[in-house]
Amino acid sequence: MVSSPFAVDFGDLPSQVPIFPLANAVLLPGGQLPLNIFEPRYLEMCQYAITTPSRMIGMIQPSMQEGEHDLFRIGCAGRISYFQETDDNRLLISLDGICRFRLVDDVVQDAGFRMAHISWDRFATDMTPDDLGLDKEPLLAIMRRYFEVKGFDADWENIDRAEDVQLLTTLAMACPFEVSEKQALLEAETLKARADLLIAMMEMAIHGEENPHESRH
The missing domain is CATH 2.30.130.40 (LON domain-like)
Incomplete structure (x- = not known):
């Protein structure tokens, strides 16, 4: 190269x-x-x-x-x-x-x-990232649900073809999380930690959209 x-x-x-x-x-x-x-x-x-x-x-x-x-x-x-x-x-x-x-x-x-x-x-290590080795199926599954409840459109064909790190980076930057959540994604020590955190945030957002009357603490 x-x-x-x-x-x-x-x-x-x-x-x-x-x-x-x-x-x-x-x-x-x-x-x-x-x-x-x-x-x-x-x-x-x-x-x-x-x-x-x-x-x-x-x-x-x-x-x-x-x-x-x-x-x-x-x-x-x-x-x-x-x-x-x-x-x-x-x-x-x-x-x-x-x-x-x-x-x-x-x-x-x-x-x-x-x-x-x-x-x-x-x-x-930011400048020489390792291969994430991400299992994309769970991420794509939660991503589809998240986009559905948020009413977002997506080019799923291109998303399916995206490399792991590219997909993770684009999602973490684009999803409309709170300032503190965005900061947590930025500060994640490893790509794997960022992926786990991103999935957890999307799951919480889905739960909030599907259960809007639950009290928040």
């Missing part, structure tokens, strides 16, 4: 990246995240990132806490693989998920966006 000229080596990952705090928009390694950028500070952030060798932005969720820890500590960096300017002064970009990171600290720049010092140390 010919290596992509745009591939990033783990040892070349930058120690600082601009970060984009955005709830419910989780990027995972190997995933793709399209974004519509319109706020001036984030337009500045994207223009800055495009000029750097890595072209990276760190996606991270707000933690809903006030003060010092207003962001979750774990996010995922993505490389800008596509961008397009629009006539109404927006940027349409696509991020390719590269590797998760731990947020060390961040500083607001003059342009308004936040520049973060980050650590990649815990997540070297």
Whole structure:
């Protein structure tokens, strides 16, 4: 296999990246995240990132806490693989998920966006994922029920053909879970743990849809 000229080596990952705090928009390694950028500070952030060798932005969720820890500590960096300017002064970009990171600290720049010092140390395996060895039948079965109760359409032919990691990553990013649930999927230590958690979340969502009058604690 010919290596992509745009591939990033783990040892070349930058120690600082601009970060984009955005709830419910989780990027995972190997995933793709399209974004519509319109706020001036984030337009500045994207223009800055495009000029750097890595072209990276760190996606991270707000933690809903006030003060010092207003962001979750774990996010995922993505490389800008596509961008397009629009006539109404927006940027349409696509991020390719590269590797998760731990947020060390961040500083607001003059342009308004936040520049973060980050650590990649815990997540070297993100860039060389093992084969998941997923038993797809149970996942597909629960996925069909989940999509049915949620009223979602799906291209099941393409889903059946999808590789395990691709299917898991796409599902975890696309399903409309709560912020805390999305964060748990992002922080799962292994792909197997993420798959187990995803199945459990879909099962709970199905139960909630089928039993709407049960009290929640």
